[in-house]
Amino acid sequence: MNIKPLADRVLVVPAPAEEKTIGGIIIPDTAKEKPLKGEVVAVGNGTKDEEMVVKVGDTVLYGKYAGTELELEGNKYLIMRQSDILAIVG
Numbered sequence: 224m225n226i227k228p229l230a231d232r233v234l235v236v237p238a239p240a241e242e243k244t245i246g247g248i249i250i251p252d253t254a255k256e257k258p259l260k261g262e263v264v265a266v267g268n269g270t271k272d273e274e275m276v277v278k279v280g281d282t283v284l285y286g287k288y289a290g291t292e293l294e295l296e297g298n299k300y301l302i303m304r305q306s307d308i309l310a311i312v313g
Contacts, residue, residue: 226265226295228302231273234265235283235290235301260284260312261301269305277305282312 228234238260262282269275277283290303 226293226300226302228265228267230267230270231275231305232267232302233263233277233283233305233308235261235285235303236264237261237299237301259287264300266305273305275305277308277311283308284310284312 290301
């Protein structure tokens with residue numbers, strides 16, 4: 224993978240959506256909740272006004288509609304501003 228986010232942007236691999244069944248009925252992928260957690264795989268250098276707090280390897284929580292979805296070499300990623308990240312999971 225050769226993506227380098229610019230400025231205050233962060234590249235995240237979303238955690239896989241959980242399989243849910245209701246009384247033996249499997250919910251299709253389109254009805255699954257989007258994961259709100261993921262792992263940071265690349266970060267930008269920040270800006271003069273905003274220092275980068277997250278780093279590669281951090282597990283983060285983000286808003287439901289945060290970021291832009293990317294698909295590269297069959298893998299799904301989200302690229303978002305650091306400000307879209309709500310918390311770092313310790």
